[in-house]
Amino acid sequence: MNSPFPSHAAKEAPLLRLLFQTPSDFLSRTYLLQKLSCPESTLSALLQTLTTWGYSIETHPTHGIRLLQRSFSLHLDEVRTQLPLDFTWSLFHLNETQSTMDFIKREGLQGAPHGTLVIANTQTAGRGRHGRIWSSRPELGLYLSLLLRPDFPVDSYSRLTIIAAVSTLQTAERLTHLDLQIKWPNDLMIEKRKLAGILTESHLDQFQNPFAILGLGINLTHQSTDFPEELQTKASSLLIESNQIIRRADFLVDWIQTFQKNLSRPFNEMIELWKLKCLNLGQSILVNTAQGPIQGTALDLESNGTLLLRDDHGKIHSILSGIVDL
Ligand code: BTN
Secondary structure, three states, X not given: OOOOEOOOOOOOHXXXXXXXXXXXXXXXXXXXXXXXOOOHHHHHHHHHHHHHOOOEEEEEOOOEEEEXXXXXXXXXXXXHHHOOOOOOOEEEEEEEEOOHHXXXXXXXXXXXXXXXXXXXXXXXXXXXXXXXXOOOOOOOEEEEEEEEOOOOOXXXXXXXXXXXXXXXXXXXXXXXXXXXXXEOOOEEEEOOEEEEEEEEEEEEOOOOOEEEEEEEEEEOOOOHHHOOHHHOOOXXXXXXXXXXXXXXXXXXXXXXXXXXXXXXXXXXXXXXXXXXXXXXXXXXXXXXXXXXXXXXXXXXXXXXXXXXEEEOOOOEEEEOOOEEEO
């Protein structure tokens, strides 16, 4: 893959793993040299690289070495040290791309496996649902696409959107302690402001096998002036809402594990969690669909993600796709 950041662990990974095991404790140079089986000169060079990556490392003449502060930049080696040793997904990191969706689609068409995930620092043509633009300012948000080859049929791929929405909400709530909601079908909201969006696509690869691409964009450290002017009252970030800087690496580690766990849970549990957090159910809403706007009361969510809406004349509509005006 044409990525400036390799998918395999770099030589700095074992040192990062050791430093992360005991983040505030000193590790002696002798211990590190022995664990890494390398000479003093290699250890010094590795420490120098981690410093240029933005990690703050204290070296004390007698106590040894410890990690003082983690890097704000995303380093997949750090992410890998936080994931279980039997983690098999392939992670890629791009500095800039048009859209991570297109990048993963190209890989998927050639047969890339389940769990191929790409993150970009920025996207020049990030896109949302219904042809909207996804503002992707460098490093302020997490912009990722994940290739999935689920063990359920293509006509159930909409489940992935529900699972991703619940997983994103769980990770964001765990890291910030905010109380968040989901706007049908898959926007992560706080009050009437959007924090994250999910885009799901399905394709057939060159071997005629189906695959899904899940795209997630979450606003982490934006200030409101970082959004395009027309979005400033409609969009928000975890920083604006919680006053906390959530690093992309921390969000990613939690999200991957949450999503993997949720993917293997019975889907009806996901639907129930989704309903608990949905801000539309029971409310009078206006949904803009491809067939035109429908005003009514949101009654329920069906198992494939379809919204049941009773219009003002009492007619029930099953809506698979649309945009809800708040
Ligand atoms: C939406 O709310 O309309 C969905 C937004 C999805 C945005 C993400 S950012 C990463 C991935 N790449 C894209 O071009 N879009 C998705």
